[in-house]
Amino acid sequence: MQDYKSPANWVTEVTLDFDIYSGSTIVKSTLSVVKNEGSTVEKGDLILDGDDSSVKLKEIYLDGEKLNSGSDYTLTSSQLIVHSSCFTGKSSFKLETTVSIVPEDNTQLSGFYKSGSMYCSQCEAEGFRRITYYPDRPDNMAKFTHVKITADADSYPILLSNGNLVSTTEKDGEGRHSAVWEDPFPKPSYLFAVVVGDLGSIKDSYTTTSGRNVHLEIFSEKENVGKLDYAMESLKNSMKWDEDKFGLEYDLDIYNVVAVNDFNMGAMENKGLNVFNTAYVLADQKTATDGDFERVEGVIGHEYFHNWTGNRVTCRDWFQLTLKEGLTVFRDQEFSGDMGSNDVTRIENVKGLRGRQFAEDAGPMSHPIRPESYVAIDNFYTATVYSKGAEVIRMYNTILGEAGFRKGMDLYFERHDGSAATCDDFRAAMADANEADLEQFSRWYTQKGTPTVKYSSSYDPSTSTFTLDLSQHTASAPDNEPFHIPVAFGVIDSETGAELVESQVLHFKEASKSFEFKLSSDPKGTAVPSVMRGFSAPVKIVSEASPATQKTDLLTLAAYDTDGFNRWEAGQKLYAEAIFTQLAGDDVNLDGVYQAFEQTLTSPKISDDSIRAYGLMLPSESGLAEDMDIIDPIGLHDARTAIKKKLARKFQAGVAKLYDRLTKEMSGAPFEVNSKAVGKRRLRNTCLDYACANKDTDEEVIASAQLAHKHYFEANCMTDQVAAMSILSNVHGVPEAEKLRDEVLSKFFDDANGDALVLNKWFTIQAVSSKPDVLEDVISLTSHPEFTMTNPNRCRSLIGAFTANSAAFHAEDGAGYKFIGEKIGILDAMNPQIASRMVGCLISFKRYDENRATKMRAELSKILEIEGLSPDTFEIVSKALS
Ligand code: 0A1
Numbered sequence: 001m002q003d004y005k006s007p008a009n010w011v012t013e014v015t016l017d018f019d020i021y022s023g024s025t026i027v028k029s030t031l032s033v034v035k036n037e038g039s040t041v042e043k044g045d046l047i048l049d050g051d052d053s054s055v056k057l058k059e060i061y062l063d064g065e066k067l068n069s070g071s072d073y074t075l076t077s078s079q080l081i082v083h084s085s086c087f088t089g090k091s092s093f094k095l096e097t098t099v100s101i102v103p104e105d106n107t108q109l110s111g112f113y114k115s116g117s118m119y120c121s122q123c124e125a126e127g128f129r130r131i132t133y134y135p136d137r138p139d140n141m142a143k144f145t146h147v148k149i150t151a152d153a154d155s156y157p158i159l160l161s162n163g164n165l166v167s168t169t170e171k172d173g174e175g176r177h178s179a180v181w182e183d184p185f186p187k188p189s190y191l192f193a194v195v196v197g198d199l200g201s202i203k204d205s206y207t208t209t210s211g212r213n214v215h216l217e218i219f220s221e222k223e224n225v226g227k228l229d230y231a232m233e234s235l236k237n238s239m240k241w242d243e244d245k246f247g248l249e250y251d252l253d254i255y256n257v258v259a260v261n262d263f264n265m266g267a268m269e270n271k272g273l274n275v276f277n278t279a280y281v282l283a284d285q286k287t288a289t290d291g292d293f294e295r296v297e298g299v300i301g302h303e304y305f306h307n308w309t310g311n312r313v314t315c316r317d318w319f320q321l322t323l324k325e326g327l328t329v330f331r332d333q334e335f336s337g338d339m340g341s342n343d344v345t346r347i348e349n350v351k352g353l354r355g356r357q358f359a360e361d362a363g364p365m366s367h368p369i370r371p372e373s374y375v376a377i378d379n380f381y382t383a384t385v386y387s388k389g390a391e392v393i394r395m396y397n398t399i400l401g402e403a404g405f406r407k408g409m410d411l412y413f414e415r416h417d418g419s420a421a422t423c424d425d426f427r428a429a430m431a432d433a434n435e436a437d438l439e440q441f442s443r444w445y446t447q448k449g450t451p452t453v454k455y456s457s458s459y460d461p462s463t464s465t466f467t468l469d470l471s472q473h474t475a476s477a478p479d480n481e482p483f484h485i486p487v488a489f490g491v492i493d494s495e496t497g498a499e500l501v502e503s504q505v506l507h508f509k510e511a512s513k514s515f516e517f518k519l520s521s522d523p524k525g526t527a528v529p530s531v532m533r534g535f536s537a538p539v540k541i542v543s544e545a546s547p548a549t550q551k552t553d554l555l556t557l558a559a560y561d562t563d564g565f566n567r568w569e570a571g572q573k574l575y576a577e578a579i580f581t582q583l584a585g586d587d588v589n590l591d592g593v594y595q596a597f598e599q600t601l602t603s604p605k606i607s608d609d610s611i612r613a614y615g616l617m618l619p620s621e622s623g624l625a626e627d628m629d630i631i632d633p634i635g636l637h638d639a640r641t642a643i644k645k646k647l648a649r650k651f652q653a654g655v656a657k658l659y660d661r662l663t664k665e666m667s668g669a670p671f672e673v674n675s676k677a678v679g680k681r682r683l684r685n686t687c688l689d690y691a692c693a694n695k696d697t698d699e700e701v702i703a704s705a706q707l708a709h710k711h712y713f714e715a716n717c718m719t720d721q722v723a724a725m726s727i728l729s730n731v732h733g734v735p736e737a738e739k740l741r742d743e744v745l746s747k748f749f750d751d752a753n754g755d756a757l758v759l760n761k762w763f764t765i766q767a768v769s770s771k772p773d774v775l776e777d778v779i780s781l782t783s784h785p786e787f788t789m790t791n792p793n794r795c796r797s798l799i800g801a802f803t804a805n806s807a808a809f810h811a812e813d814g815a816g817y818k819f820i821g822e823k824i825g826i827l828d829a830m831n832p833q834i835a836s837r838m839v840g841c842l843i844s845f846k847r848y849d850e851n852r853a854t855k856m857r858a859e860l861s862k863i864l865e866i867e868g869l870s871p872d873t874f875e876i877v878s879k880a881l882s
Pocket residue numbers: 110122124125264265266267268269302303325378381833
C-alpha cells in the first residue's frame with residue numbers, strides 16, 4: 001500500500017456555480033484554501049485534480065489576481081498545480097476558476113452527464129475532477145456553502161444539489177431560472193451531486209426520534225412516478241431501523257432521491273441527494289419481480305445507511321473503501337433480514353458471495369478487502385471489497401456479540417464523526433470498546449484468497465469427550481498466516497436430533513487446533529458436528545470424514561440442525577455431491593438426495609415457504625464451479641440438469657400436488673410484497689421449474705411448455721411471468737412448444753410497452769437460455785431497435801447476461817469469447833468502467849482447460865492491443881495476462 005500523506009493544503013469551503021446551456025456548461029468555483037500544518041509533503045503547491053478530456057480551464061484567479069500559465073500554475077492532463085510562490089506568506093486564500101464542460105458528450109457517466117432529458121452527476125470515486133479542478137481525494141472534507149444552478153426554466157424546472165435549498169429565482173427574460181443549495185456538513189468531493197430535469201416526484205415525511213421533521217422526496221421521469229411507493233416505504237423503514245438498531249438519526253431537513261436511467265452502478269449516497277439507477281428504485285406489481293423489490297429495499301437501505309457509515313465518517317483514502325462499503329453492506333443485509341426473514345436473507349447473501357466473490361478470489365484479480373495498489377480505483381468496487389468486506393464486519397459481530405459490536409460502533413462514531421478514517425481506526429474502536437484483542441484479526445484486511453477450513457471429529461465414550469479437529473489453509477495464497485476465524489458450532493445427536501453441545505463461537509486462530517467438549521450424556525445415535533453455523537466466516541468448509549459418514553451426517557443436519565442456515569447447507573452439500581458424482585460419470589446413488597428432497601418437500605416443520613423453496617433448489621452452476629479445480633462448464637451444466645431431471649421424475653406427483661395447492665391458496669388473493677406472499681410465489685415457481693423439467697419426449701416438452709404458458713397467462717405479477725418465460729425461453733426443437741415460447745416472448749415484449757426495465761428482462765431471459773443456438777439469438781438481439789450499448793443496464797441485460805450463461809459463453813469453439821472480446825473493444829471507447837467490469841468474464845482462463853484457456857487468452861491479448869485502451873480495462877487485462 002502506498003504510504004498515506006496528507007496534502008500540503010486543505011480546501012475548507014467551496015462555492016460552485018453551474019450555468020447549464022445545451023452543449024456547454026460553465027462551472028465557476030471558489031475554493032477557500034488553508035495551509036495544512038500537519039502535512040509532510042515537501043512542496044507546498046496547491047494540487048488540484050482535473051481531467052482535461054472533460055474540463056477546459058477558462059480563467060483562474062487567486063485572491064482576485066489573475067494567474068498566468070507557467071509562472072503561476074502548471075496544467076497537465078490530470079492536474080492543475082498552483083505554485084506555492086503565488087501564496088507565500090498567506091495562511092489562507094481564495095482560488096477562483098472557471099471551466100467549461102460538455103455533459104452531452106460524457107458517455108463515461110462519470111462527472112456531469114446527460115441521461116435522457118435530465119442532467120446528473122456521479123462523482124465517486126474520481127468523477128468530481130471531470131467537473132472542475134479540485135483536490136479530488138476523500139480526506140479533503142469541505143463545506144459546500146453555496147451551489148448555484150442555472151438552467152432553462154421550462155426544460156429543467158427541477159434544480160437539485162446536496163443539503164438545504166437556500167433560495168430560488170423565477171424565470172428571467174431569457175427563460176432561465178436558478179436555485180442555490182447549501183450543505184452544512186463538510187464532505188469530500190465524491191459526495192457532491194447535482195441533478196437537473198423535468199421530473200415528477202412523490203413526497204412524504206419522517207420524524208426522527210429527537211423530533212426533526214425530514215422532508216422526503218423521490219424523483220423520477222414523470223411516467224415512472226407510479227413506481228416509487230415501495231422505495232419510499234423502504235426509506236422510512238431504513239430511517240427507523242437505523243435509529244432502533246444503532247441509535248443513528250438523520251441529520252438534515254431534506255432527503256432527496258433521484259432515479260436515473262443511465263448509471264454505471266446501483267446507486268450513490270451523495271449527501272442528502274441520493275442518485276439511483278432506476279433498476280434499484282422503481283418497482284410495482286406489473287414491472288418488478290420479488291427479487292427487484294428486495295433489491296430496491298436493500299439498496300435504498302444501503303444508501304441511507306451510508307449517511308453515517310460513509311458520509312459522517314468517510315474514508316481517508318480509497319484503499320480504505322471497504323471501511324464504508326463492507327460496513328454498509330453488513331448494515332443493509334441486517335436491515336433486509338429484519339424486514340423479512342433472517343435465514344432467507346442469509347442464504348441469499350451467501351449464495352451471492354460464493355458465486356461471485358469466491359470466483360474473484362480464485363482468479364487473477366484476487367485482492368484483500370483492503371487492496372494494496374490500483375491503477376483505476378473504479379476497478380475495486382468489487383465483490384471482495386463489498387461482500388467479503390461485509391463478512392469481515394459480520395465476524396466482529398460474531399466475535400464480540402451484538403452488544404459488543406454496538407459498543408464498538410458507538411466508540412467509532414465518538415472518535416471519528418466528521419472525519420476521514422481508516423480500517424485500522426474501525427478495528428481499534430471495536431477492540432477498545434470491548435477490551436478485545438483483534439490484532440490477528442487484521443489479517444482479514446491484508447491477506448487475500450478464500451481460506452479452506454477442514455474439520456474432523458470423534459467421540460470417546462470412556463471420557464464422554466467430543467473432539468473437533470480444525471485446520472486452515474488458503475490454496476490460492478499458501479503463504480497466508482492463520483486467520484482469526486470465528487467458528488459458530490454445535491453438536492447434534494443423529495438419533496434424537498437433540499443438541500449435545502450448545503451453540504457457541506470457537507476462536508480458531510492457529511493453522512490447526514483441537515477443541516474438546518464434555519457431553520453430559522452419551523449420544524443415542526452418533527454425535528454430528530455442525531460447523532460454521534450461519535456461515536460464520538467467509539471460508540470453504542470441508543469435512544474430512546469418510547464419504548459414507550459425510551452423507552449420514554448431512555442427512556442428520558438437514559433434518560435436525562437448530563441452525564437454519566446449516567440445515568439448508570446440508571441439503572445443498574448432498575445435492576452438490578450428487579452432481580459431481582454424475583459429472584465424474586460414476587454411478588450416482590441418490591438415496592440421500594431423495595431423502596433430503598422429500599423431507600424438504602413435505603416436512604410440516606418448515607414454516608417458511610422461501611426456506612422450503614431454497615431447500616429444493618440445486619446449488620447454482622457458479623457456486624458449484626468454485627469447488628472444481630478445472631471448471632467444465634458444459635459438463636457441469638449437463639450434470640446439474642441430469643440430477644434435476646431425476647428429482648423431477650421421482651417427485652413428479654409431490655411437486656404437482658404442492659403446485660396445485662399453492663395455486664389454489666393464492667388464487668384471488670391480492671398482490672402483496674411481504675415474506676409470506678413472496679415465499680409462496682417462490683415455492684410455487686420452484687415447483688413449476690421441477691414440473692417443467694420432465695422433458696424426455698416431445699410430448700413431455702409440449703406438456704411442459706403448455707404448463708409454463710398457462711402459468712404465464714394466469715400470472716398476476718412480474719415474478720410469475722418471469723418464472724414462466726424463463727422456462728419457455730429454453731424450449732427448442734419441438735415446433736408445437738416453440739410456438740408457445742414465441743407467443744409468450746412476443747406478448748411480453750408488447751406488454752412491456754417500451755418500459756426500459758421490463759425490456760431488460762426480455763433481453764436477459766433470452767441471453768441466459770439453454771437453447772443450443774443462444775449465441776445466434778444474442779447476436780441478432782444486438783441489432784434489435786431497442787438494444788443499445790450506451791445504456792449500462794441494457795448492455796448488461798444482454799451482453800452481461802450472456803457471459804453469465806456459462807455453458808454457452810464457454811462454448812468449445814470459442815465463439816462466445818470472440819463475441820464478447822469484440823463488444824468490449826467497442827464498449828471501452830464509450831464507457832471504460834462498464835468495459836472493465838465486463839472483461840472480468842475472460843480473465844479466469846487458468847480455471848479452464850487448455851483449449852478454452854488459449855482462446856480466452858487470445859481475446860485478452862487482442863483487447864490489450866486496442867489503441868487508446870482505457871487504464872481501467874488495461875489494469876484488469878494486463879493483470880490477467882501477467
Ligand atoms: N458508493 C456507491 C457505489 C458507487 C460507486 C461508484 C459509482 O460510480 C462509479 C457509483 C456508485 C454505493 O456503494 O452504493
